[in-house]
Amino acid sequence: MTITTAGTNTEDIAYHYDLGNDFYALWLDETLAYTAAKWDGIPRGEPDALALPRAQRAKLDHHLDLVGADPGAGLRLLDIGCGWGAMLEHASRGGRAAGITGLTISRAQHEFLTARALPGVEARLESWEDHEPARPYDAVVGMGSFEHFATAGMSRAERLGVYARYFEACHRWLRPGGRMSLQTIAYDGAADGSGPLGEFVGSDIFPNARLPRLSEIAAACDPYFSVVALTASAEDYARTLASWSARLLRAREEAERLVGAEGYRRYRRYLRGSEVTFLRGAATLYRIGFRRRDEPLRLPA
Numbered sequence: 001m002t003i004t005t006a007g008t009n010t011e012d013i014a015y016h017y018d019l020g021n022d023f024y025a026l027w028l029d030e031t032l033a034y035t036a037a038k039w040d041g042i043p044r045g046e047p048d049a050l051a052l053p054r055a056q057r058a059k060l061d062h063h064l065d066l067v068g069a070d071p072g073a074g075l076r077l078l079d080i081g082c083g084w085g086a087m088l089e090h091a092s093r094g095g096r097a098a099g100i101t102g103l104t105i106s107r108a109q110h111e112f113l114t115a116r117a118l119p120g121v122e123a124r125l126e127s128w129e130d131h132e133p134a135r136p137y138d139a140v141v142g143m144g145s146f147e148h149f150a151t152a153g154m155s156r157a158e159r160l161g162v163y164a165r166y167f168e169a170c171h172r173w174l175r176p177g178g179r180m181s182l183q184t185i186a187y188d189g190a191a192d193g194s195g196p197l198g199e200f201v202g203s204d205i206f207p208n209a210r211l212p213r214l215s216e217i218a219a220a221c222d223p224y225f226s227v228v229a230l231t232a233s234a235e236d237y238a239r240t241l242a243s244w245s246a247r248l249l250r251a252r253e254e255a256e257r258l259v260g261a262e263g264y265r266r267y268r269r270y271l272r273g274s275e276v277t278f279l280r281g282a283a284t285l286y287r288i289g290f291r292r293r294d295e296p297l298r299l300p301a
């Protein structure tokens with residue numbers, strides 16, 4: 001089966017996400033969410049074992065609120081880039097969606113999700129670029145996958161082309177009036193991934209991935225969606241990374257057993273370095289809510 005992706009290729013996805021489900025479970029919290037949590041109102045002194053899952057569930061609820069997935073509404077929901085299933089489980093358990101489809105292009109994640117067999121959930125080893133649903137969805141969410149849709153070698157025009165295809169596809173899959181949400185890291189300020197830390201992350205952690213800028217997302221979505229909510233919080237990612245990093249430190253012995261001393265050091269450097277990137281304002285985190293336009297707009301080039 002072929003997996004089509006103009007962005008991060010399947011080998012580079014496997015290099016990162018197939019490093020070992022047990023390794024990621026060591027330092028992610030019980031939800032297995034691998035994107036920034038939402039920390040509003042969670043006191044700094046609250047024990048991490050309670051605080052991180054609470055902040056992750058607050059993030060998941062925020063996205064479900066953005067797409068109007070009220071309990072009992074029975075929405076058909078698509079999660080693009082579903083990871084180890086944090087949203088799939090949360091939406092299914094909380095009765096906030098009735099039929100849930102998750103897409104991932106990581107084989108390890110897909111095997112994990114297949115074994116989990118969450119009720120009302122279909123996990124597919126499939127790129128959004130190959131997805132063709134039999135029926136329209138009521139809502140679409142995507143958290144932490146958009147960063148993989150373009151590669152470092154692409155020009156701005158090429159990135160805009162891929163992003164526009166993404167929004168066009170989501171528009172096609174949604175019913176009239178359907179809602180969508182997106183959570184993504186983006187460059188802020190003048191940063192574009194150059195510099196020692198950016199180069200380390202781009203070669204040793206996330207090869208062949210490229211962050212968007214807000215202006216690119218805005219230009220690409222405009223014909224298909226109107227933006228109904230937008231928040232930016234570099235702090236949310238910095239605090240999540242600090243929590244992951246501390247958990248990995250506490251689990252050092254087991255982590256080294258699973259991925260070796262070099263793997264452990266690499267991940268500690270990535271988590272701590274990325275925290276600094278957010279604290280310095282070189283990158284930020286956006287959460288964006290969209291409403292589908294009835295007809296795509298024809299905008300001047």
Ligand SMILES: C[S@@+](CC[C@H](N)C(=O)[O-])C[C@H]1O[C@@H](n2cnc3c(N)ncnc32)[C@H](O)[C@@H]1O
Nearest residue numbers: 033034035081082083105106127128144145148
């Ligand atoms: C950082 S993880 C985020 C996982 C999950 N959304 C969460 O919040 O825990 C990125 C996910 O995007 C997926 N992904 C990357 N490129 C993709 C593509 N072209 N189509 C579908 N999923 C993709 C990866 O397989 C992975 O599951």
